[in-house]
Amino acid sequence: MLFFDLDQTLLATHKINREIFEAVRQELNISMDPEDFRKSLRTILRKNMIRHFAFVTNQSVGIDPLDYLLLEEDYEGDNLLRFKEDVFKEASGLFPQLDKEEFFRAFQDHKMDYTEEMPGMLDLLQRLREKGYKLGLITNGIVEIQEAKIQGLGLRDRMDWLYISGDFGFGKPDPRIYQAILKETKTSPEDAVMVGDNIQSDIMGSLAQGIHAIYFSDVPVPYKVNQARTSEEVEEKIEEFMQ
Secondary structure, X not given: OEEEOOEOOOEXXXXXXXXXXXXXXXXXXXXXXXXXXXXXXXXXHHHHHHHHOOHHHHHHOOOOOHHHHHOOOOOOOOHHHHHHHHHHHHHHHHOOOOOHHHHHXXXXXXXOOOOOEOOOHHHHHHHHHHOOOOXXXXXXXXXXXXXXXXXXHOOOOXXXXXXXXXXXXXXXXXXXXXXXXXXXXXXOHXXXXXXXXXXXXXXXXXHOOOOEEEEEOOOOOOOOOOEEOXXXXXXXXXXXXXO
16 A cells, blocks of 8 residues: 655645745736745744644644635634734735735635646556555645645546545644554555655654655655655655565
8 A cells, every 4th residue: 555645745836836926926916026925925824824723733734824825615713714814914014005805816716726746756656556556645734725736636536545634633743644544444554655755744654653654855854764856766665665
């Protein structure tokens, strides 16, 4: 059984997020330098995420502050409304010309922009399925947003199981999410591999449960782990584990 993370493992989330900020900046006719705009707004988002939401829970399920601006459904009762009010108040202090409805709609219109894969990863999934492997997705985040990403990348037809931490109330690296998924998929830890880019939630979290782990990133870490920098290297590591 092969498990994959979503953001920055299968989906080029960081690149897409930057593109969303830049698209919104242009649509709102904001003249600020693109990087300054992104950093300023992310500071506002992070601060208000901590202020308005159950931070321990939301941090546990791995929510990016941008996700709250993409939300259209209610979240944590009135907390989302208060979050958006304060975000707009601070943002309009930087950009006085902002219209509230246009500001939020500009972000929500990009919720389905998550369509770009990490290089070679969708072809890798296809090859692995052709070899007879069962594939599962374990992703941290808000259900509404992660579902949009899953749809955008076309993963429903590529994976045998899809798990979003928001459905559990806790996320990677919490042992409970790994234990619950192993039980549901009837998989023994020694017969499973987890592939992900986050050294704590994906790699240490799975290793703690006896699951093989592949750290998919070109960022070095001060740990002795199986690291793969390309989709080809991921495939090689999987074959080594599953022999």
